[in-house]
Amino acid sequence: MAKERTSEQRAHAGRTDKALGYRLKRLRSESMKPPITHVEDGESEMRSSVAIDCGWGRVLFAQTFPDNHSLVEALAREGEDRRDIAFYVRDPHVLLTLAPQETFLDPSHTYRLDLSTYRPGRRRTKSYFIRRLTSEIDAEAVNNIYAARGMVSVRPEFFWANRDSRSITYFVAEDTTSGDVIGTVTGIDHQRLFNDPERGASLWCLAVDPQSRHPGIGEMLVRRLAEHFQARGAAFLDLSVMHDNEQAIALYEKLGFRRVPIFAVKRKNSINEKLFAGQVDGYDALNPYARIIVDEARRRGVQVEVTDAEGGFFRLVYGGRAVHCRESLSEMTSGVAVSICDDKAVTRRVVERAGLTVPEQVDADDAAAVAALLEKHGSLVVKPARGEQGRGVSVGLSRKDDVDSAIAGARSVCDRVLIESCFAGEDLRLIVIDYKLVAAAVRRPPRVVGNGQDNIRTLIESQSRRRAAATAGESTIPIDDETLRCLAGQSCTLETVPDTGREIVVRKTANLHTGGSIHDVTGIVHPRLVDAACRAARAIKIPVVGVDFMVKAPTEPDYVFIEANERPGLANHEPQPTAERFIDLLFPHSMPDALQWDGMRARTDE
Template identity: 50%
Template sequence: MKTKNKTSRQNSEVLKLTRVERVMKTTSQSSWKRPQKAFWDQTLTSASIDCGWGQMLFGHTFESLEGLKDRLCDERVGARNIALYLRDPHVLTSLAPQELFLDPSHTFRIWFENYRPARSSMKHISIRRAECKADIEKINLLLEKRRMVRISEKFNPKDLIGSKLIYFMAEERGTKSCQAVVMGLDHLEIFNDPEKGCSLWSLAVDPHAKWPGIGELMVRHLIEHYMTKGRSYLDLSVMHNNQRAIKLYEKLKFERVPVFCVKNKNAYNEPLYMAPEAGTSLNPYAEIIIREARRRGIGVEILDKQSAIFSLSFGGRTITCQESLTEMTSAIALLRCSHKPTTLKVLKAAGLKVPDQMIVTSKKSAEEFLKKHRGIVVKPAVGEQGNGVAVNIRSISQLHKAIGMAGGFGDSVILERYCKGIDLRIVVIDFVMVAASVRRAPSVVGNAEDTIQSLIAKRNRRLHAATFGESKIPVDYETERCLKNQKLKLSTVLEDGREVIVRLTPNLHTGGSLVDVTDKLHPHLKEVAETAAKALKIPVVGLDLIIDDVQKPEYVFIEANERPGLANHEPQPTADKFIDLLFPQTKIYEAAR
């Protein structure tokens, strides 16, 4: 009892100290000396906890670095162990230099007496605690989108409702879709921490979240959760070059502290301890393929960074790729997909449903086509990524402007009957459907303060960070036309919570997003997609369809993409199946996964 009272008085005194004095007094920040006897008398030794994605080891509770090294290196396949609050981290890594490395991240701490609550909340987002296996599946889908380690299938969902660990999920009130996740660890519950600390991990926000500020909302929620439990501070680890996150934490009154992480040299952590070769960083659609190839021991050579051209070599065979387009696609198959009128001719000849279409040859014929169908799509005959596409054109003036815009992307312009419905992308590899996703048009949500143009700019900043510059909502004639049809302008200030679609084209490169529906897809839609790939005689293809419902058989084919993006189709194994096609001898069978 005397020891506990003494420790309590010491903690009270620590809160009154300056930042420098705290560093010298608190055990968790003293990476250069052993804890005092009072610390050892009260805490659980060799403390760790299974977070689902790996073990968190509290280094200052280990009596020997050798013992800590053994526990840290005992990492299950696919996991990511972390050791924090280390005494002499440089010595720890020296005990296993081939296996361990010092993580290039900073640790930040907020003392709760410095915290100030937000003045407003997000009424369109609800936050709740994860409680079951279904919640873990939602969390894993989001973690995969952010290229983070999944929670293991062996993780016991009952551990979600304990007092040591907590996962919070942010859900959109209407759709219940998971927009963000964060995990918290209660150090007092885990090892009877005399400092009454806690820590934040696994913060992930959906890259296509509609509302800005969800990350800050999750951090604040976790802080306030632990404040109600009487904790003293919260720590978090952030990459040294993540300036946007660091700026947010400093705004919330976090302070950088001398606390270090050590991790294992595994495939997931490789970017943290291996400097990339100069000029080898490509776009996400190439990187997802390169990562899977390297994981299987396939050689990679970057041939043209700007064009995302690289070669893969294994077993005496070399295949050149531009993202998912390879030498295995013939020139004729490429022509069939890239030239949109040819695509629909081939698919129609195969007995598949396609919309009425024509190549623009004169103003009169174009106007007659519009009069016949009332609503049409205007686009270049050859093109990709939604460039030059105008959807649901209904007036003569709009028609001629759209033809002029499409003409800027090619010599030939086509008109196509506008088909209302759900936009579906199906990826077929080796003539078998691998992934199906609903493509959603880009939108913004009002906050009663910003104009639509300002909301688009903010959304673009988030898209740029999440897609490494590959996705951006253009502000052009098509955007203005879409808004005008809704009696809106770029200068309009939307009321709080109102969502507005700003472009009808759902392409990822122009700000659209994907929602996986592979497991829900009607069998007939899978069948017609595979039939289309065979008709086009192309081994890797992205097929765009308009459908009534993912669980109904009705459809119409719109386009075929000879170089489909394999990223953003989580949790479907698009890159795995692509490498299986190129190098079947490296194929990983389900039984071995």
């Protein structure tokens, strides 16, 4: 297979004399053209060549530009690692002929809500509320949601600097109980921006925390923005949505949006590459854990060949070197290291010899030892010696009958079952790549929030659907014996209707595949925990690993080792650069020059 070229290489190879002539003409005329207008609030006359910076890039309002030439020139001034959008392009087929190697027609649909006929929804929620962005903490939370959704990041100070803008409006959804920001939307007021004679407005960057347990956040954000612009006297609210985003389109159509023939044009850059470049065969069938690595590889110009999409296998080629991977497991991890991680009893012995704190453990076949361990600790963990994704794991068992039942369930996963003392606290996953910490996150068990109407079964099924949609089917909440045991401990059943706002933990295990949520703590994790995770990786001799601890808190040094995962899900840890560090490990020469130098200097310092 021929090596796949980067977008820059394709553009360079495909440039015609006509395109080069146009670029020279454009450069010669640069000083003759009026600059792009970055509009200040309060100006009332109709403006021309309007482009507004939104942090992730600029929105260029094509109807304000005098001609297509000036619009193409404006797009050419896109900032590094930004994503500009030329919106309301009147004749994209003509514009694209001016710079065919640099621009492309965005494969998105435009939808419009007529605000003269829009009626506010009656639904209200007590679990969260919508408000304006008001602090730098809000800005950081919004940026984290963008990262979790694979969107272009924004400097938090940008949000804060524009918090009082009359042209841009930022709304956030705040969880009533925790105070966490769980959703965001941005609106642009065209009247205040450039005195739009059509009195329009537009919606951008609707994003909801994929791990939020509350329903309807996206709908409430859209409604709040629509009502905001309706009160300002706007005639309509427009938005651009990817043509294949069926879930979002269904929401917009439910709210009364209708598709209109309006187009957008973007530049060919690394961020947009998957929108205009030929797709890798099998890419769509990859799960999120493989896809995040493939996306980063393609961004670096690394050739990708999907060898088995269903299993998550792909081959990466760069500089004449090929590495076969299954998600984050690559040929750089030895078979011995995989074997150590595969057997939890072996893993425990290896890291214990390296000085890590481990829980007391016995084999489930030794009934006397199990009884003694239960009497000594009062609470136990049952898990199969081999297995992944939390299958067969039961936590916090304090009765012999529950232990026996959990052992029977674990045997369906693996014949050999282990019993451990239960350490009360939080489940901490640390991602170690090249024996350095890259990400740390607390994983919390799935829980539902009562609304005073639905029973627990319905709440679980509703949240499970949202989790599946947010993770491409990778995370759902099973209803099984473990779920029933957990509910019984709270005097609940599946038919219980919890009061509004009451939180019900539906499983004690925090594994993401069984509906758990993950919360980044990389910036606050205690150095002793980092050191222990790196020592575990070195003891196993594994270059990429997810190390699991139970901790009192991520900011405290106390822990017990639980297990090591040889194929950790890197997609779970955004905004931390897990995929970037993984490709750095495999192909260090694909790093930007500055990063390569920093890496060499770090190795020299060690």
